[in-house]
Amino acid sequence: MQTPRRTQRRALLRAVVGAAVVAPALAACDLFKPEAPPPPDPLTGFYLDTLALAALYQTDSRPLVATVRDAHKAHAAALAAIMYPPPGSAAPVPPSAAASAAPATPASVREAEQKAWQKAVDACLTAPAERATLLGEIAVARACHLEVLR
Amino acid sequence: MTSPSPSPSASASPLAQKPLTAAGLERLRATLAAENAALFAYGRLGVLLDAKGKEEARAAEVAHRARRDAIVLALDEAKASPAPAEPGYVLPFPLTDAASAQRLAAHVEEGVAANWRAVLRTVEGAQRKAALDAYSDAALRSTRWRRLAGVTPVTTPFPGRVA
Numbered sequence: 001m002q003t004p005r006r007t008q009r010r011a012l013l014r015a016v017v018g019a020a021v022v023a024p025a026l027a028a029c030d031l032f033k034p035e036a037p038p039p040p041d042p043l044t045g046f047y048l049d050t051l052a053l054a055a056l057y058q059t060d061s062r063p064l065v066a067t068v069r070d071a072h073k074a075h076a077a078a079l080a081a082i083m084y085p086p087p088g089s090a091a092p093v094p095p096s097a098a099a100s101a102a103p104a105t106p107a108s109v110r111e112a113e114q115k116a117w118q119k120a121v122d123a124c125l126t127a128p129a130e131r132a133t134l135l136g137e138i139a140v141a142r143a144c145h146l147e148v149l150r
Numbered sequence: 151m152t153s154p155s156p157s158p159s160a161s162a163s164p165l166a167q168k169p170l171t172a173a174g175l176e177r178l179r180a181t182l183a184a185e186n187a188a189l190f191a192y193g194r195l196g197v198l199l200d201a202k203g204k205e206e207a208r209a210a211e212v213a214h215r216a217r218r219d220a221i222v223l224a225l226d227e228a229k230a231s232p233a234p235a236e237p238g239y240v241l242p243f244p245l246t247d248a249a250s251a252q253r254l255a256a257h258v259e260e261g262v263a264a265n266w267r268a269v270l271r272t273v274e275g276a277q278r279k280a281a282l283d284a285y286s287d288a289a290l291r292s293t294r295w296r297r298l299a300g301v302t303p304v305t306t307p308f309p310g311r312v313a
Contacts, residue, residue: 064304071307078308125279129271132278136270137308140263140286144293144305 041083043131046123048087050076050138053116056109068145075138082134110149117142164276165224174272175230178221181265181284185218186235188258194241195251203248203298207255210291214262217284252299259292263310285310 041047050072057069080087120139127135170178189211196207225232245254266285273281289309297304 063302067303067305071305074307121282124270124282125275129274132270132274133267136267136282136285137311139282140267140289140309141305141307143286144289144309147290147293148297148304 038085041085041087043079043083043123044087046119047076047079047083049116049119050079053112056112064148068149071141071145075141078134079138082131106149110146113142113145113149117146165220165273165280166227168275168277170224170228170230170277171272174269174277175225175228177265177269177272178225179230179233181262181269182218182221182225182232184258184262184265185214185221187239188214188262189218190235190239191241191254191258194245195254198245198248198251200248203252206291206294206298210255210259213287213291220280249299252295253301256292256295256299256301259288259295260310263288263292264312265310267310 054069054072054076057065057072060066060069117139120135120142124132124135124139165178192207192211192214196204196211199207222232241254242257243250243253245251263285266281266288269281270278270285289305292309293305296302
């Protein structure tokens with residue numbers, strides 16, 4: 001018959017040995033744990049808004065409108081090229097209000113362009129130097145869109 | 151900035167309010183040369199335009215003069231002796247009628263826009279805003295001249311970017 005003191009010692013030994021065996025196994029599991037997705041690039045919202053802006057013109061095939069639509073698409077491609085992580089590989093970001101709205105009339109399209117222009121100006125003015133040129137180009141292109149959509 | 155309309159009152163430009171980097175000074179020197187070339191071109195082409203075109207050209211000339219003065223002031227503040235304007239410039243094509251005058255105006259505005267575009271990454275804060283305003287104004291004028299001249303496309307995705 002075992003004394004209670006002996007039982008306690010065996011239980012303690014089992015716990016120590018068990019921990020020594022299990023700990024490396026758990027550490028090994030860490031090696032294969034999937035990495036958390038990197039945070040989205042700060043331009044992600046701006047990028048999604050740009051795609052939404054291009055989509056506004058999807059059903060209109062007039063040459064002038066096609067020029068504006070293609071410019072927005074070119075802007076989205078240029079943004080995607082400088083973003084890290086590239087869009088689509090980061091954690092999903094809910095679309096902004098501008099992206100989810102779908103203006104259809106010339107007036108509402110112009111209003112969307114006006115808002116997009118102001119966002120591009122703000123983005124350019126607060127961007128790091130290496131992103132200032134592209135964001136400035138986008139802001140100025142949008143100003144020109146407002147001019148031709150008059 | 152609440153509207154992309156041209157802002158000719160550029161004489162109060164903040165370009166001179168903060169020391170510029172060496173890259174910023176170099177870009178501003180190049181931009182000064184472009185502004186001087188634009189002033190020369192407008193001095194030649196205005197006479198060939200109709201009343202509406204003349205009005206547009208006059209407004210453009212005022213804006214370019216204000217921006218030139220702002221750059222000279224900034225370079226002066228930085229003790230970076232601004233280069234004087236050339237006595238003459240070779241025009242890229244013969245100036246014979248209103249259409250060629252409009253094309254020349256679009257051409258010089260594109261050149262000015264390209265130079266202000268290049269300033270953006272060398273400055274920040276209020277100086278970047280001044281550069282963006284100037285870039286935007288030149289690109290808008292270029293768009294208007296292209297439309298008047300019937301040049302297509304009237305606008306490009308990356309204004310001022312050299313292909």
